[in-house]
Amino acid sequence: MNMLPGPAQAAAIGLSIAFPLLLLCYAHIPATGGSGRRFRLGCISIVVLYAVACIALPGQRQFDDVLGGLLLLGTAMMFCYILFSLLAWGFTLTLLTALVQAKHPLTLEQWAEAYMQGGDLGTFTHNRLKLLVGTGMVITAGGRLAPTATGVAVAHLAKLIRLSTGLG
Amino acid sequence: MSFAVGLVAVAVFALLAPTLQIMARARAWPLGPVTLLAIAALVSHGLGVALGIVSVPQFRYWDAASIFAFCVMAYVFAFGAVYKSVSLEILLGIVERTGRTAPLSEIMERQVPGLFQGRISILVDRGLVERANSGFVATAAGRNLAGRVGRLRRAFGIGDTSLYDFSN
Known part of the structure; x- marks a missing residue:
């Protein structure tokens, strides 16, 4: 068994480790924008650096090596995205941080208000709906919501994933 | 051939992970879904490596590991999604209704508050939040977790609203 990664794979492993550090650096550069944009910028930077590494590294590139490296980079990006999105858009986690920041017991209504930082659950609902409407999954008309063909397809896909992953 | 061994391990994982989720629910195992995914990944990866050592004379670990890691992370990504x-719960709620349409007011007044209460129950069940008279207060474990989350958010320049930022 050969435990040593190829040159491109080694570069990908290094870049995967550097990825969260790059996101940390970007966080201190205001021009990189909001968290979502910053994450996309981080992904692009890492892919570009990988391409540069593949060209610059000495010796001839093997297809298996480059493919393996790309797969490792993709893994790192998905892993970081899962953690990053949990921090940035995690509902349950933000509920907890809002309660802790209040520093005193809160009723359900006060907690909802603290969570929305002065807003209400309506603001939160609109924010989530904006995502569904913006991605063309739901349309609104006359105060009612209806799924588009894309929305129905996504809902069916979600049910299929739930079933096949054992979530029921 | 090493990539093929990695794919065999992926197939084992795709069978083992949902089986563990279903068994955990049926037998009330005290293990969370993420822990079960980690167990399934470790077991299937170990089996894959053993298969590679036995069946492939020039088994390249990182070729097998790269495709395995990528596919497993894609699975975890889909699982997490x-x-x-919340957005998907809203979409599924609309799609599952008769006539596939719902008044916006009902989602704001019933479904989202229901999701809100469901998440609070999770925090209470996990010992991060406890009831205090007519309200809720964070436990020591909850305060510790919230502190760590706050530090990570500050380091990565992430806000603490959990709202999607559509400006970029």
Whole structure:
């Protein structure tokens, strides 16, 4: 068994480790924008650096090596995205941080208000709906919501994933 | 051939992971879904490596590991997306209704508050939040977790609203 990664794979492993550090650096550069944009910028930077590494590294590139490296980079990006999105858009986690920041017991209504930082659950609902409407999954008309063909397809896909992953 | 061994391990994982989730629910195992995914990944990866050593004379570990890691992370990504997504819950709620349409007011006044209460129950069940008279207060474990989350958010320049930022 050969435990040593190829040159491109080694570069990908290094870049995967550097990825969260790059996101940390970007966080201190205001021009990189909001968290979502910053994450996309981080992904692009890492892919570009990988391409540069593949060209610059000495010796001839093997297809298996480059493919393996790309797969490792993709893994790192998905892993970081899962953690990053949990921090940035995690509902349950933000509920907890809002309660802790209040520093005193809160009723359900006060907690909802603290969570929305002065807003209400309506603001939160609109924010989530904006995502569904913006991605063309739901349309609104006359105060009612209806799924588009894309929305129905996504809902069916979600049910299929739930079933096949054992979530029921 | 090493990539093929990695794919065999992926197939083992795709069978083992949902089986563990279903068994855990049926037998009330005290293990969370993420822990079960980690167990399934470790077991299937170990089996894959053993298969590679036995069946492939020039087994390249990182070729097998790269495709395995990528596919497993894609699975975890899809799992996470359908596990507790508020947007998806709203979409599924609309699609599952008769006539596939819902008044916006009902989602704001019933479904989202229901999701809100469901997440609070999770925090209480996990010992991060406890009831205090008519309200809720964070436990020591909850305060510790919230402190760590706050530090990570500050380091990565992430806000603490959990709202999607559509400006970029």
